[in-house]
Amino acid sequence: MEKVEYRSVIKYLFLKHMSPAEIHQDMVTTFGEDAPSSATVKRWVAEFKRGRRSFAYEPRSGRPRTSTTDENIDLVLDMVMDDRRISTRVIAARAGISQERADHILTNEVKMSKILPNGSLVF
CATH class of the missing domain: 1.10.10.1450 (Arc Repressor Mutant, subunit A)
Incomplete structure (x- = not known):
């Protein structure tokens, strides 16, 4: 249910x-x-x-998304296209975002996956 x-x-x-x-x-x-x-x-x-009528979660206020922007996605993609062996650690440092966000952009936004233990990427 x-x-x-x-x-x-x-x-x-x-x-x-x-x-x-x-x-x-x-x-x-x-x-x-x-x-x-x-x-x-x-x-x-x-x-x-308290009078709530809806069963669904209501949108929450909070910090807006600042790392997973179109600009950062393009920047990360450009870095990977220049050097397909670049690690998520290097991408994060160069883009000024967390390593977790860099990994999220690569796997969920750009649809790339890691294949080597050092974090090098491949299409």
Whole structure:
């Protein structure tokens, strides 16, 4: 069952004026080990008490993406095209981004994979 479906069950039982403990017990009886935790049920009951109507996660505020930009993707691709044996450590240092972001850009954005232990890349 999807998380959204569990939340709809929680809201339905909440609207029937069941307590969070009763809701959790009912869900454990029905879903077994797949039931959400007691803390999750309590959190969603509190959300519904505050008037929340949506079951989906709402967008969160936070730091905007700054490393995986089109400019950095192009820069990383250019570095790899100039030297296909370049390591993610060198790419990260030259681009001014973390090694994790450099690896993410290479594997997820540019669709390249590592083949050597030193991090050298190949198409």
